[in-house]
Structures are given as C-alpha cells and as structure tokens.
Amino acid sequence: MNTALAQSRNETCNVDVAIVGGGLVGASLACSLAPLIERFGLTVAVIEAAPMLDAVQAPWQPSFDARSSAIAQGSAERFRDMGLWEAMLEAAAPISQIHVSERGRLGVTRLLANELDQSALGYVIPNAWMGRVLHHRLSGLPLAWHCPATVVEVEPEAEGHRLTLSDGSTFQAGLTVLADGGRSGFKERLGIGSDETPYDQVALIANVEVSHPHGGTAYERFTxxxxxxxxxxxxxxxxxxxxxxxxxxxxxxxxxxxxxxAELQQAFGDRAGRFRRVGRRHAYPLTLVTARESIRPGLAVLGNAAHSLHPVAGQGFNLALRGVTDLVAALGMALESDEAVGGMLALRDFEARRIVDRHNVVRFSDGLVRLFGIDNVLLSHVRAMGLVGLNLMGPLRRGLARRAMGLER
Ligand SMILES: Cc1cc2nc3c(=O)[nH]c(=O)nc-3n(C[C@H](O)[C@H](O)[C@H](O)COP(=O)(O)OP(=O)(O)OC[C@H]3O[C@@H](n4cnc5c(N)ncnc54)[C@H](O)[C@@H]3O)c2cc1C
Incomplete structure (x- = not known):
C-alpha cells in the first residue's frame, strides 16, 4: 500500500475518488488521474482484490499462457498521454494489416495500415505486460493503493459512498468508480440493472507459434x-x-x-503457415452485458462493469479507455470550476461524452457476431460478396479500418 493516504485498520479515510478494481481499466483510470492529483491535490484510492506478482520473484517473460489485447491507435495515444507508451511498446507487436475471410467462401478483405498513411493499424500487447506497466506507474503516484484488498460493501450516503474493505477499514468517497469487471455484484445490490444477451459461445484463448513470420498480419476468419x-x-x-x-x-x-x-490447422487453413506450438488454453464464456445506468450521484461505472462485449472486434478495452479519458476530462472541468467530483454536473458531462460511442461500438461488435455467426447459405453468399465488395471499395474499407483503429467513434 502506498503511504500517501495510509490508514490503519477500522479507521475511515476520506478520499475524493475511490476506484473499486485495479484491473486494466481501474489502473488506467488511476494513472490518468495523475495530472489532477498533482494540480488539484485530488485524493485517490484504488482497491484491488488480486495480489500482484512480485516483479523480483516473477520477472516478466513473454509466456505462453496469457491473454493479449488488440490496442487501437486511439488507445496508443491515450497510453502516450499517460507517459506509458514507450514501456508498452517493449512487448507490443504492430498490426500492419487485418485479413478478413470466411472459410469455404471466396471473399477476402484486407485493411492495410499504409493505405491510411499509418505505421500500424494497432498493436497487440499481452495483458500481463500492460498490467505490469500500469502497476509500476501506480506505485510511483501519490495515491492509496490497497492490494490485495477486497471491497465488500458499497453504501450510498448523503455525499458519496461508504466503502467497506474485507479487513474492516472503510472509505468515505465523493466519487466511487466501479471498475470491478462487474463481478462483485455491487451494481445489482445498488439496484443498477443490466441488459444481458448470452451468445451461447465460449472463446478459447491460447498463444500459438507459427512456422512463418506473420509480418504483422492479424487474421479474422469466420467459420x-x-x-x-x-x-x-x-x-x-x-x-x-x-x-x-x-x-x-x-x-x-x-x-x-x-x-x-491439428484441429486448429484444419479449421483455420494454411494462411498463417503451420501451427507449431500451443500454450495453455483458457475458456471465456461470452455474453453481451450493458449496464442500464453508468452514473448516479457519487458513482460511475466503467469498463466491463459497464459493458462486456464479444471479443470478435477487439473493442472492449479500447472502448473502456475512451471512457477513462472522458471521465478524467469531466472531473478536470469540475475541479476547474470548483464543483464536486461526484456531483451530477460532472457525471452528466461524462455520460454525454460516452453515450454515442458506447452505443456505436456495442452495435458494431454485436452486429459482426450476428452477421457472421449464422449458418445460413444465403447470408453466407451475401457476406462473401460483402467481403469482396469491401476490398474493392476503398472509402468503406478505410472507414472500417478507422473504426478498428479507434479513430472513429
Ligand atoms: C477473450 C477476450 C479477448 C479480448 N480481447 C480484447 C482485445 O483484443 N481488445 C480489447 O480492447 N478488448 C478485449 N477484450 C476485452 C477486455 O479484456 C476487457 O474490456 C477488459 O479486460 C476489462 O477490464 P476491466 O478492468 O473493466 O475488468 P477486469 O479485467 O475484469 O478487472 C476487474 C478487476 O477488479 C478486481 N475486483 C473485482 N471485484 C473486486 C472487489 N470487490 N474489490 C476489489 N477489487 C475487485 C478484479 O480482481 C480485477 O482485477 C477481450 C475480452 C475477452 C474475454
């Protein structure tokens, strides 16, 4: 725990912002708040349940068992603003083209970085590395970092919320940000409903080694x-x-x-060469979840707690990072005008910035799953024609690429 806001057991600590969850989104928010901490003396606490790996005992290695994320150019900009991009790049691979195809059909479309005068369409970074870079930065910031510690209760009060941790200590926070991945059940206990659409699908994740250099190509193959x-x-x-x-x-x-x-080779074909090795496999059940409210007096919901998407378009974290940026901008405006950070003026400003982007990205990801997920011969021809057509139609393809890069909302 950072000493800046250290508190002893059973003592209540007052903070301006308490972040429940120091995962990708909560940690990104905490790092993005650094300028407000410095300029306005904003007090921030982050509470994360999972223990961090000891950097000395478990030095970083590009292992074979971790999830990785496609990071859009827009997100790279956000990490640059946080002063973290150089460190992120150390384990990143640039995406020079995206190759979209459907097994058994002719249609193929390619989205190329150089067509957009970009050096890369995006980057792929192991989540474990992003976590390591974010947490390293956090450890140097004047904020209270409680880890491992679990928030067990979030109760609304006249001004903000009271948070109770598993060790009995409590926080009184002007603004509480739920960045817990939606797993703690606080949304439900606070009466915030969600719309849930199970896809009846499971994502199997693994790292694989291929026989040829991939040249920065990302493949999306619909089977x-x-x-x-x-x-x-x-x-x-x-x-x-x-x-x-x-x-x-x-x-x-x-x-x-x-x-x-062998089964992967059979399903995917030879486009990426021969698959030679595979790391540990993990399974993630897929459900589209969108919270019906993302703000309340003294409360904001971010990341997977606000929206959990199908990973087909690699948009979940990218969307969440834009939410982080908009929340920080709204809080900055509130502090400039001497308003409360948990007040509805600031939070409505945040929500107004988010609503269209969130709606578009949820619709885009869900639409892609439905378009390519239905085993229908007629639709399959339409899709193939669409892919061929898209390859011929520069502006539309470039529009798709810009969305994939997070440059379009
Ligand atoms: C298979 C797969 C592939 C994906 N690929 C991409 C991609 O390529 N690009 C992309 O942009 N997105 C991708 N995503 C989405 C991305 O992973 C999520 O958007 C992102 O992980 C959400 O982060 P989060 O911090 O909101 O939630 P989480 O990662 O779930 O973190 C929540 C944190 O809160 C902590 N926590 C929970 N409860 C408590 C509590 N009570 N007290 C304290 N701490 C608590 C947890 O320990 C955890 O660290 C993918 C998702 C999946 C499933």
Whole structure:
C-alpha cells in the first residue's frame, strides 16, 4: 500500500475518488488521474482484490499462457498521454494489416495500415505486460493503493459512498468508480440493472507459434463454428481467440497439444503457415452485458462493469479507455470550476461524452457476431460478396479500418 493516504485498520479515510478494481481499466483510470492529483491535490484510492506478482520473484517473460489485447491507435495515444507508451511498446507487436475471410467462401478483405498513411493499424500487447506497466506507474503516484484488498460493501450516503474493505477499514468517497469487471455484484445490490444477451459461445484463448513470420498480419476468419482471430505477437507467436458454440470447446480444451494444433490447422487453413506450438488454453464464456445506468450521484461505472462485449472486434478495452479519458476530462472541468467530483454536473458531462460511442461500438461488435455467426447459405453468399465488395471499395474499407483503429467513434 502506498503511504500517501495510509490508514490503519477500522479507521475511515476520506478520499475524493475511490476506484473499486485495479484491473486494466481501474489502473488506467488511476494513472490518468495523475495530472489532477498533482494540480488539484485530488485524493485517490484504488482497491484491488488480486495480489500482484512480485516483479523480483516473477520477472516478466513473454509466456505462453496469457491473454493479449488488440490496442487501437486511439488507445496508443491515450497510453502516450499517460507517459506509458514507450514501456508498452517493449512487448507490443504492430498490426500492419487485418485479413478478413470466411472459410469455404471466396471473399477476402484486407485493411492495410499504409493505405491510411499509418505505421500500424494497432498493436497487440499481452495483458500481463500492460498490467505490469500500469502497476509500476501506480506505485510511483501519490495515491492509496490497497492490494490485495477486497471491497465488500458499497453504501450510498448523503455525499458519496461508504466503502467497506474485507479487513474492516472503510472509505468515505465523493466519487466511487466501479471498475470491478462487474463481478462483485455491487451494481445489482445498488439496484443498477443490466441488459444481458448470452451468445451461447465460449472463446478459447491460447498463444500459438507459427512456422512463418506473420509480418504483422492479424487474421479474422469466420467459420461455421464461429470466428477465429489470430493476432500477431512478437517473434513468431500469435494470440488465438477461437470462438466455439458453448460446450464444444470442452473437448478441445482436453486435447493433447498435437491433436489440438491439428484441429486448429484444419479449421483455420494454411494462411498463417503451420501451427507449431500451443500454450495453455483458457475458456471465456461470452455474453453481451450493458449496464442500464453508468452514473448516479457519487458513482460511475466503467469498463466491463459497464459493458462486456464479444471479443470478435477487439473493442472492449479500447472502448473502456475512451471512457477513462472522458471521465478524467469531466472531473478536470469540475475541479476547474470548483464543483464536486461526484456531483451530477460532472457525471452528466461524462455520460454525454460516452453515450454515442458506447452505443456505436456495442452495435458494431454485436452486429459482426450476428452477421457472421449464422449458418445460413444465403447470408453466407451475401457476406462473401460483402467481403469482396469491401476490398474493392476503398472509402468503406478505410472507414472500417478507422473504426478498428479507434479513430472513429
Ligand atoms: C477473450 C477476450 C479477448 C479480448 N480481447 C480484447 C482485445 O483484443 N481488445 C480489447 O480492447 N478488448 C478485449 N477484450 C476485452 C477486455 O479484456 C476487457 O474490456 C477488459 O479486460 C476489462 O477490464 P476491466 O478492468 O473493466 O475488468 P477486469 O479485467 O475484469 O478487472 C476487474 C478487476 O477488479 C478486481 N475486483 C473485482 N471485484 C473486486 C472487489 N470487490 N474489490 C476489489 N477489487 C475487485 C478484479 O480482481 C480485477 O482485477 C477481450 C475480452 C475477452 C474475454
């Protein structure tokens, strides 16, 4: 725990902002608040349940068992603003083109970085590395970092919320940000409903090694069983996200490595070369979840707690980072005009900045799943024609690429 706001057990600490969850989104928010901490003396606490890996005992290695994220150019800009981009780049692989195809159909479309005068369409970074860079930065900021510590209660009060931690200590926070990934049940306990659409799909994740240099190509291949995404990592490694109908992933999780690689080769084809090695496999059940409210007096909901998307378009964290930026901008305006950071003026400003982007990205990701997820011959021809057509139509393709890069809201 950082000493700046250290408190002893059973003592209440007053903070301007309490962030529940120091995952990708909560930690990004805390790092983005640094200028407000410095300029206005904003007091911030971050509470994270999972213990951090000890950097000395567990030095970073590009392992074979972690999830990676496609980071859009817009998000790279945000990390640059936080002063973290150089460190992020150390483990990043640039995406020079996105290759979209459908198994058994002719249509292919390519989105190329150089067509957009960009050096890359985006970057792929292992989540563990992003976590490491964010937490390293956090440890140098004058904020209270409680880890491992779990928030067990969030109760509304006249001004803000009272947070109770598992060790009995409490916080009185002017603004509480739920960045807990939606797993703690606080939304529900506070009466914030969500719209949930189960996709009846499970994403099987693993890192694979390919026989040829991938040249920075990210593949999105739609198959009868569901989309397969392969994202470039450093060297000849690629991050696999293989969507299955729920239940069908179980036998594949249980296969030996050789048999698994053979099935992947069969499903994906040879476009990326031969699959040579596979790391640990993990499964993520997929449901579209959108919270019906993202602000209340003294409360904001961010990241997966606000929206959990299908990973097919790699947009969840990118969307959340834009939410982080907009929240920080709204809080900055509030502090400039001497308003409360948990007040509805600031929070409505934040919500107004978010609403269109969130709606568009949820619709875009969900639309992609539905368009390519239906095993329908007619629709399949339309999709193939669409992919061929898209490859011929420069402006539309460039529009799609700009959205994928997070440059379009
Ligand atoms: C298979 C897959 C692939 C994806 N690929 C991409 C991609 O390529 N690009 C992209 O932009 N997005 C991608 N996403 C989405 C992205 O992973 C999420 O948007 C992101 O992880 C959300 O982060 P978060 O911090 O909101 O939630 P989480 O990562 O779930 O973090 C929540 C944190 O809160 C902590 N916590 C929970 N409860 C408590 C509590 N009571 N007290 C204290 N701490 C608590 C947890 O320990 C955790 O650290 C993908 C998602 C999946 C499933």
């Amino acid at each position: 009868r069983e569901g989309p397969i995404a392969l994202l470039p990592l450093q060297g000849q490694q690629m991050a696999l996200i293989w969507t299955h109908e729920a239940g069908r992933e179980a036998p594949r999780l249980a296969l030996g490595d050789g048999a698994f690689l």
